[in-house]
Amino acid sequence: MLIYRWLVVISLIGCMVSIACCTKVQKKTIPVVPSVADEEPVEALMDVLIYTGNASWLTLENAIIEAKTTKKLLGAHGITATITDSEEYLRDWMIQTTANGDVNVCILYGILPSTIYPSGNAQPDGSVAENWIESTDGNTILNHADYFGYNSSEGKANERGAMQNLMDIPDIEINVYEHNVGMVVTTEGKTLTPSLNNFASDRPFSLNQFEGDWFAEKVLATDSEATVADPIIVRDGDRGRLAIVFHTLYKNNPKGEVAAEIINYLLAE
Numbered sequence: 001m002l003i004y005r006w007l008v009v010i011s012l013i014g015c016m017v018s019i020a021c022c023t024k025v026q027k028k029t030i031p032v033v034p035s036v037a038d039e040e041p042v043e044a045l046m047d048v049l050i051y052t053g054n055a056s057w058l059t060l061e062n063a064i065i066e067a068k069t070t071k072k073l074l075g076a077h078g079i080t081a082t083i084t085d086s087e088e089y090l091r092d093w094m095i096q097t098t099a100n101g102d103v104n105v106c107i108l109y110g111i112l113p114s115t116i117y118p119s120g121n122a123q124p125d126g127s128v129a130e131n132w133i134e135s136t137d138g139n140t141i142l143n144h145a146d147y148f149g150y151n152s153s154e155g156k157a158n159e160r161g162a163m164q165n166l167m168d169i170p171d172i173e174i175n176v177y178e179h180n181v182g183m184v185v186t187t188e189g190k191t192l193t194p195s196l197n198n199f200a201s202d203r204p205f206s207l208n209q210f211e212g213d214w215f216a217e218k219v220l221a222t223d224s225e226a227t228v229a230d231p232i233i234v235r236d237g238d239r240g241r242l243a244i245v246f247h248t249l250y251k252n253n254p255k256g257e258v259a260a261e262i263i264n265y266l267l268a269e
Helices: 002-027 058-075 087-096 128-134 161-167 187-192 255-269
Strands: 048-051 081-083 104-107 140-144 183-187 199-201 214-219 232-236 242-245
Touching: 048 087, 058 081, 058 104, 058 255, 081 128, 087 128, 087 187, 104 255, 128 161, 140 255, 161 242, 187 214, 187 255
Parallel strands: 048 081, 048 104, 104 140, 140 242
Antiparallel strands: 183 199, 214 232, 232 242
């Protein structure tokens, strides 16, 4: 009888330990969404995501100032935007907004995060960024400051390869040997981007290297011979876009204002 009682006690203790352990597991918090500057969850699917984790040809402090300007101006037009320094958050947002039927815009400041395009051109085809701009949503990567895609967030240069691979144009490139190319605002630029004035670009986009379905959708400023442009929106047929906006080396341009004006156009389409 005594043995029986001890067996009952031991069984009860075992049950209590088991319940306590289960309770601990259920209460454990498991992070799902990477932390971001404005703390909106990926599930919010913002119209515009501005990446400020890295920058080239402007300081991070200036990038954040420009990002906040763009976000504020877009908000006044009912366009939702968030600012993040998390590459993982950017990747997850891009995956979730690929082929979702809406135009989304990603803003970069001279650095192409390796989570969406592996550094050193390690994934020339099928990267998150390429899939994103190859959907028929009209998604747009808008790049400020340094040569689009030339530098990765890991410090390993992609050089010209990133733009060539993302556009599927093997020989396309931007002239890296000429600085301070005078840009004159076009009639279209004056209408679409009233904050844009004549300025000197350090990496304007060539207008004579298009192949396949790529074309210049909006040319907002060009050199005197209209051979290069900055800002410019280029599009892959009915698919995605790239926007080059103030490819300038530590120059005080209204990046935030002009980016917002361009995005107002893109999301109105």
